[in-house]
Amino acid sequence: MPPAAGNGEPYRSPPSPPSDAAAFEALLADALRQAILDLDSITGIVYLMEDSGEWLRAAMIGGTPPAIFAMPERMALDAPYASSTACRTGTVVVFGEPVVRADDPGLARVVPFPYAVASTPLHANGSRFGALTLIRIPSRAGLMSNEKRRRLRGIGDRLARNLVPLAEHCLPLPNTDNPLLLPVYTSDLRQPSEQTAVWGIPDAPGSSGMTLMYQLHKLSAALNQATETHDVVVAAQSRLMHPYHAQSLILNIVGDGRLWVAGHCGVAPEHLRQVHGSSSDSPTPAADALHGRDPLLFPDRAQLLAAYPDARDDGQRAWAFLPLRSSGNPVGVCCLGFAEERLFEPEEQAVMMMMADLLGQALDRARLSEREHALAESLQRGLLPRILCDLPEMITTARYLPACPTAGVGGDWYDGIMLPDARICLVVGDVEGHSVESSAVMGQLRSAVLAYARENHGPAAILTRTSHLLAELDTELLATCCCVRMDVADGAAEVALAGHPAPLVRRPDGRVDALDVPADVPLGVHSATPYRTYETTLAPGSLLLLYTDGLTPGQSSEALAGVRTLLAAGGQDNERHLEGLADRLIATAPRPPERYDDVALLLARYERATPDAQHRSSRMEIQRHDLQGVRETRRFMRDHLGSWGRDAMTDDLELMASEVVTNALIHADSDVELRLRDYPDHIRLEVRDSDVSPPVPSSLSAAEEENAQAEHGRGLIIVDSLATTWGSSPSGRGKTVWLELSTRDGS
The missing domain is CATH 3.30.450.40 (GAF domain)
Structure with missing residues (x-):
């Protein structure tokens, strides 16, 4: 009998060494x-x-x-x-x-x-x-x-x-x-408990584990494509909540010592209000899971109450609280609720934690991407003009749409520059690329164009000097630009392009055509040929459209035809609503996620009045948070309406102006501009500020849940009841609230 080994096992001689x-x-x-x-x-x-x-x-x-x-x-x-x-x-x-x-x-x-x-x-x-x-x-x-x-x-x-x-x-x-x-x-x-969902095919070895890992793989694939927090929530809902047969999902993120609901499904609104903004140090399962590394699982309500006697009844009967971490740091908690009591099998727990690891990393990436994009977009928007300059003879408005977050922020810009001797310079430009560098270069170019224009250089000289500046900057980016200088006294216009789409003009008779301007080379490109100027004269009633190629991707004939159709469609009555036309034009741009480029457009209507025509305008500015400016607004309205012979309309317009201006001063962290225009058949009032939130009439001081991002004000109910028509239009850095009141008895 062979001797025993030290561990009690029979001793066996070692085999010969393996050959491969x-x-x-x-x-x-x-x-x-x-x-x-x-x-x-x-x-x-x-x-x-x-x-x-x-x-x-x-x-x-x-x-x-x-x-x-x-x-x-x-x-x-x-x-x-x-x-x-x-x-x-x-x-x-x-x-x-x-x-x-x-x-x-x-x-x-x-x-x-x-x-x-x-x-x-x-x-x-x-x-x-x-x-x-x-x-x-x-x-x-x-x-x-x-x-x-x-x-x-x-x-x-x-x-x-x-x-x-x-x-x-x-x-x-x-x-x-x-x-x-x-x-x-x-x-x-081994079969799972009757209280838990059956994974895979019963009695088929390997089916349960393969089914679990299939969901894990699909979740990973979905999260690899997630660029926003919303994408992470959708992936968690489809690849974690539904496969585990959960009835509710809350995805919390931590910030400033509190838990904020980033997304949810199947949760009552009153429960969400209790959870959203709760302290991350409170004695709750979600807060405790956040600070731990392991999930908190409660197969029934009795076990939940044993650990948390004050736990509120949210209608569920079993719960899983999964900590979400990234690089070892807590980023949030995924809360699952189940309609029936259930045990959590070890395999389920393991896959839950693997999924939680993926969710935590994806959520952290998405939030970082959103913060970077918000920063770049804020920089880009901050470099756009807050208020477009215009004259009584030249009415302007602009729009700007950023590219979708996956494309990054771009370098599109527009500007309206007041010049001496009743002239105005209109500019639209586009720096290539989608990055913070694009926005920074855009800011430098916009400042250069502004300075050269105010030095009284013509459009070709402005582009030449700006191109030299860009060539000397520490960047490889190029830019395109359209520059129009116009004398509103006689309609004489000078136009120069730097590789940019030519402006479209609608003639008073309704014809729409592109100005025949040489395209020339983009800014930053060395060229022996100087930029050339195209000269024309615009008749009163002409409408100019300057835009970047994001409005017509690839300068496709179909997109360009759509823009031309919109310009030509409006009758004389609709032409006065320049804001509405700008809204319709910007709506033709591709929607996210297909919008890969920024979109900027600038509309300018030449309205030089004939000596016998009634067309007057005036403007005033109010510094931000200056509530005394409301009193000045009333005086401004009384003085100008009285001098224009519109006394019968003064009370209503003064009341509406004070309400809209008050609302803007309270909600918008910006200066407020007031513009008053007198037409033969109506008075138009425009109030511009830098708050992008749309105004919504409300009798309540608190915002309704479905309009949480809106700017609410009871004064807007007054506007809604008194104005013939009113609305709000977004611009590059804020919005314009406009209202019109028809003349009464021809007064």
Whole structure:
């Protein structure tokens, strides 16, 4: 009878050294499969020592999903893992087993993470080869008793002895950069509890784990394409909430010491109000999960109330609170609610945590991207003119739309520059690219054009000097530009282009055509040919449209035809509503996510009045937060309406003006501009500010939930009841609230 080994097992002489890598891999596979089956484990890993002797690397991983995909591939020998500890100390190490309760030794305490780790060293003949590690579910397979530990040690010792000939003959170890995977289906034959959703096909080994991992893979693919917080919420809803048969989902993000609802589904509004903005340090499951690394799972309401006696009833009967982390930092909590009581199987818990890891990283990326885009967009908008200059003879308005967030912020701009001697310079430009650099270059070019125009240079000279400036800047970006200088006294216009689309003009008779201006080269391009000026004379009633190519992507004939049609469609009665025309034009631009470029447009209508025509206008400005300006507004309205012979309309217009101006001063953190225009059949009032929120009449001081972003004011009810027509139009840096009142009895 052969002598016994030190661990009680019969002694077996070591086999002859393996002749190739395949035989060596068979040694690992035999030991791994035996350990998994003998000790009822989910996963097993053979870690081998790297040549440096400082790291362990997974050479082979065996078992079933999902645990097989969650194991670390590499760890330092001095790391506090069970595998490195076992290899370092030469003893069997068990981590993560639950504590047995003294009052009920047959049951184990529920622990947040469902797996326990048992590892034995691979030592033989004075050599340390690594460690053999098992992942087990104590609630299913029982605890690692002393007898089980001896069996694990015996399997590890036999593998180590089999590795000795390999080391003695200096045969190369197989490449362990990518661990080999060994399927060993055992645990999937166990059926889930009747209280939990069935994953996969019953009695089909591997189906449960594959179904779980399929959802994990699909979630990962969806999150890779997520660029906004909303995208992350949609992915969580479709690939976490629905597959787990949850009835509700709340995705919270942490900020300023509070939890904010970033997205939700299936949650009552009153519960959302309680959760949104709650303290991240409050004694609630969501707050506690945020600061922990493990999920908080409550299979029924009794267990929830045992831990949180003050928990509100949200209509659910089971809950899962998953911490979301990125780079080790908490970023939020994913809260799932279930309509029925249910147990959470260990496999489900493991995949939940894998999904939570993906959600946390994606949420952090999306928020960072949104902050960067908001910063760049704020910079871009801040460089646009807050108020467009115009004259009584030349009415202007502008629009700006940023590209979708995935495209980045661009460098489009527009400007209206007042010049001496009743002249005005209209400019639209576009810096290539979509980045903060594009916005910064745009700001420099806009300042240059503004300065050169006010030095009384003509359009061609303005473009020449600006092109030289751009060529000298520390950038490789180019830009296009359209510059129009017009004398409103006689309609004489000078136009120059730098690689930009030519302006469109609608003639008083309704014809629409593009000005025949030489395109020339973009700004920043060295050229021996100077920029050329095109001269024309516009008749009163002519309408100019300057725009960037984002309005007509690729200068497609279809898009350009649509713009021409809109310009030609309006009759004389509709032409006075320049804001409405600008809204219709900007609405033709592609919508996100198809809008890959910024869009800027500038409309200018030449309205030089004939000596017998009635057409007067005036303007005033009020400094931001200057509520005394409301009194000046009333005086301004009385004085001008009285001098224009519009006394019968003074009371109504004065009241409406004071309400709109008050609303703007309260809500908009900007100066406010008031423009009053007198037409033969109506009076038009425009109030411009830098708040993009649309005005919504409301009898309540608090905003309604569906219009939370709107600017509410009770004074707008007065405007709505007194004005013949009114509306609001967004511009590059804010909005224009306009109203009109028809003349009464021809007065």
